[in-house]
Amino acid sequence: MKSFWKIFNREQHLPTLNVAMLGARGVGKTSLLAAMYDQFENVSKDLQLVADAGTKSVLDKRLKELKSLEGNNIKFRSPLLGGNDLRTFKFEFGETGTAPSLEINFYDYPGGWLIDPTHLAKVQDLIYQSAAVLIPIDTPALMEKGGKYHEDLNHPTEINDVFKKVYKDLDSPRLVILTPVKCEKYIKNNPSELFTRVKQGYRKLLNQFDSNNLASKVAVVIIPVQTIGSVELSYIEDDKTHNEPIFYFWKLQADSMYQPKNTEVPLRYLLRFLLKLHLDNKPSSILTRIQHFLANNTGKNTNLRNAVSRFADPKSDDVEIVQGSEFLKL
Template sequence: MLGHSGVGKTSLLCAMYDQFDRIIGKTNLQLTPDDETKTILDQRLKELKESAQQNSIKVRGGINKTETARTYNFDLGKTGKVASIKLLFQDYSGGDIFTKKEAVINYIRDSVAILIAIDTPALMENNSQWHEELNQPQIIYDLFKSSFADLDSPKLVIFAPVKCEKYLRDTTGEQQLVTAIQEKYSNLLSFFRSDALVPYVATVMTPVETLGSVDFSRVEEDENGEPIFYFRKPDPNKFYSPNNSDQPLRYLLRFLLKLHLQKRKMSFLELIFVMLDQDKTFLNAMSEFSNGCKNNGAFTIFQGANLLTIN
């Protein structure tokens, strides 16, 4: 989970967690957090749901910010069976991208997939006035340059705009969001397209409506010149209802399936691949779930379609 402080990394994970059972339950899969993960995310979810009760929301930077690095552990397996795969989501204090860069670089280096959480109003409003400050795209770029040096195994990079409800209401807004990501992260996307990296890096964009019930309304500056973002409910009777929070996991499982089918020789995934060869029912359930990856409107594969295409 990569991003500056307050952009919404933990809110993104909460939305994913909250919707896992509802979405995955339609397949033969179950995703189960360990006790510590469940306790922490349930508390964060309570905060999100309480904020969604309000008709107008004032935001200076997400729900309570993460103060320390934390690993969220989930078991993934067939429904009613012992888990087959353990998924670890690494979160950290957003300020660590400045103060503990080496630790964040190691997180990126050790991860199969990297989710870049992006504060969408900061990106889209007032000619992207607050984008550099809140999303820190240059720091994100520098982290990837360090962690992807001499890359020799495939990686999935997911751009995940959050607080994006307003921009997904029509095709014009969706296209504007895609264009903004391409423009404001052009140096990072160009880096991924370099000769050394293009065979190894799949890059997609999956916007996630972390509340689902609110639209961005306006931004004002406080007495110190800091932005305050205001959100409002188009429908006062609609409450916490995140949308598309399943897409990052669908893309992750699709990526793993493709590597398995290609018989990639990677030590850190070898045990998973052996398990998939032995458990065809679980393999089929993963395949069914991953077939739900969206690739239209604002959901975009920027590169590496060959690492995501399953015939």
């Protein structure tokens, strides 16, 4: 494995933080990023998240699709053919009204790579180079019919196997965020059951992280995100032709608009993770490379650190810290 120093690109002017998106094809990785980007300005006035031109083009297209959903039989299914190329979503992050202080790269690999031996090494390398890993979860696949579709659509076993190979002899703390998406129905009806089912569905992975060698190095948090907000699962139809389920959703009201919720919370916890390591002066290759991002040696960085601290402060979100609270509680 290459050194964890590669979390940061030395050739970039800005310190660069990498976040891997680890999930199967069609689970909703791009939709999650699009909603996060779109809603960030609504929840933070002191911080800004600016997408580069290529990222903005892709996310704006997905946002247009999400906002134009109509009718009471909205159909979602895993695409029969996924993309073949790794996509990097680049954002400049910093205090509003000033030059950016940090670049955040979200890596979205083709979901099929997770079960393709010819590309698996690349997936493993991406995870190793990332300070945090975001795992979007297709919530209806996990929750409905006793989790009948969970293994096929979310690939928890394959994800567990990847971490077995990557998280060995870690030299820095890491953050893993389990993010149920398309979860509107379950947050509304019984949030506690959703958290329980996530922990059951990823039991092998969580047991691995709770092992003697990893419990003190890996923070894990469950953060449900409503990427649309105004729809709920209606029913599931098994497509015999393609051997894949089709999930149908309905709008809560005929004129319901796009109303995402908690889309910024994964980013809030990522920043909280970095800030906590900085404040505790933990030895970490992450902090070595972004020392000037949060350091308290200039007025600008003091203001930025205070803005990050306010944004990262605990809110009334539906979140469960599974382990590593020492890395997440300010």
